[in-house]
Amino acid sequence: MRKKIIDALEELLEEKIAEIIDFVEYLKIKEIKNKENKETYEWLNYNAEWPEYEWGEKGLPECKKVKFISEMWLLIKEA
Numbered sequence: 001m002r003k004k005i006i007d008a009l010e011e012l013l014e015e016k017i018a019e020i021i022d023f024v025e026y027l028k029i030k031e032i033k034n035k036e037n038k039e040t041y042e043w044l045n046y047n048a049e050w051p052e053y054e055w056g057e058k059g060l061p062e063c064k065k066v067k068f069i070s071e072m073w074l075l076i077k078e079a
Helices: 002-011 016-046
Strands: 066-069 075-076
Touching: none
Parallel strands: none
Antiparallel strands: 066 075
């Protein structure tokens, strides 16, 4: 099969070979991105069953309200 491909490539014009090389590079990049997307999806959707956290004698600390501002990230609201 490889010999058949090599023989066919040798018959093509130089400009067509350049197009084939570009296409092969595109396929390599696409494969890398697909792998990265799959890993990211798996990481974001991982469902770990974490044990209950022991907060100590004082219990869960009092939480502060926050507001998300895209230019500043999180802004802590003082109550």
